[in-house]
Amino acid sequence: MSRRVLEVPAAGASLAEGLPARKAALRLAAALALLAFLLWPSLVNVYQVSFVFFGLQYVVLASSWNVISGFTGYVSFGHVAFFGIGSYTTAILMVKLGWPWYLTLPVAGFLAVAWAAFIGFPCLRLKGPYFAISMMGLNEVLRVVALSWESLTGGGLGITMPNAENSVSTYYAGLAVAALTVAMCYAIAHSRFGLRLAAIREDETAAEAMGVPTTRYKMYAFMLSAFWPGVIGGLVAYKLLYIEPDSTFFVAITVNMITMAMLGGKGTALGPVIGAAILYTAQELVWWYIPWLHLIAYGAFIILIVLFMPRGIMGFFIDRGWVAKGVIQ
């Protein structure tokens, strides 16, 4: 008797039957997409390679923001700080110490993690809006430090790196970083670790009572969400060969990653990727065709997404049963 009950799931039956075929199709699509990404630089011109590179940058940023804010529920409104730390680490190591660019990237990532650990311990005790404001304030602190510590960061003049032919190398590095970030998010979303983060997001006191060491897990999530922005920040600095404080610690980049994650569906592994791809392409198109409208349209777009699609595209898919409802969602 009991066995039969287990064997006949009522509502999920059609979903479960379609699952193997769907999984195979998804794997095929993923493999094709990966192939297309790998071949991309040999098919198109330099501008199009850069276009995809900056798209990948946003995949990394939105996915990383999602780890602390989507999975764990602590809204970081200054996540660009880690990106900026990575940028400055790479630029300073390359120019002052003459390191090759690929060696600076891990250092950039780990410095971002170190900063996350340093500020996370006190700041992650703050709840809700206070955490968001403190992150925003700390980002401004870093911006002003970068602006005034002229001997190290060049102040407002910024740092110019020696010229290099870097279009293809940064593209592949960016692709690798994006793939690793998404893989990390996927692994978190399908692990006990991710479940614990979700428990913290839903009710921190209850999670604590159920035996989740919340302080430690919040710290882990925060540090994980800082690493890849640091790495991609370094990579973007090398790609642009020039950085300065105002465009590196730029609030709009934080808002970009948040909006992208929201558009795709925060709290899902794939949402930020979809959101980044769509929003970045749309932004570039509007910027290209109607530049004066670009930011006004973007502002209106943010408001519309937040009001009418708070669960994002993945939420839309889940409601229709096209994607299995993960435990994390």
Add this chain to the structure above:
Amino acid sequence: MVERTPRWVYAIYLAIALGGVCLPLVLGWEGFVGWLAQARSLATFDSLMQVLVSGILQGGLYAVIAMGLTMIFGVMRIINVAHGEFLMVGAYMAFVFFTLLLPEELHSLFTANLGMAILGVGVVLLICLPLTFLFGMGVQRLVLNPVVGGPELTPLLITFGLSLILINTFISIFTSDFRAIPYMSGALVVGNLALGYPQVVSFIVSAAVTGGVFGFLKFSRLGKAVRATAQNSEVAMVCGINVERIYLYTFGFGTALAATGGILVSIQLSFFPEIGGIYILRSFAIIILGGRGNYLGALVGGILLGVIEGFISYLVSQGSQLQELAAYTLLVFMLLVRPQGLLGGIADE
């Protein structure tokens, strides 16, 4: 069972804090000594008084701006990132009034003496405040009302989108050039102090507006309803207060206060569509300093920040950047050490 934080974590923080203070002192000892000598020569009684009073005048302006923010924050639990842009709208309204609407011949009327200068600002306020009040109510009704009481990220993003729209609309209309309005120049001399007329006007108007807001909240029925909603919106609703209408009015008041701040900025400094960014984080620092939703706290915090900034920019040679840092550091420090603010804010739910 809450985990105990291991001792070594605190030890690391202590070491970093000590290192952060001592290392620059040791490395830059000569510079530090030089700075001390320079600061000592600058610090005469008269000049310090001058800095103090100017700081207080500036702080009055900060208080008005922060009061609008703390009102919205306290009643609706919304972080209004677009507050600086509401301020910018006020500044441009004053600009339109003084340069486009007001005939050239009447300019001299408003620069004749202090009384007329205040009257000029008063006229602008009379025209602008109802408009911005309505504007704020419209914003609340259209985009913020559905998300009050939801997760904090939503209003944060909505108001950010709003600020993008406002900034770029104003850039398309007025370009991103610096603007200034023709206003009374010169200084009022009181004893050994010289205070610029625009600053004095700004402080007088700020004081009047602040007093008005206090009186309104303390004595009027509507003000009491606003305070009740801030304390506990559910109980307020049970008591027969139309909470949604209170939200509507609160956002209108907050917007109008920001616009008042903008008008007062416009008579002192030149401005541009992105000027809001200068004031928004300072306002956050002030309301965290004073206590969230605490109006007296906004006043104290505003004046404190004005005075601190004044002293920093006077005594330190590269003061302007350090001055910015003061607000941000104060913000983060207060959040970590005493998140309820100096005077205590409304309780967290």
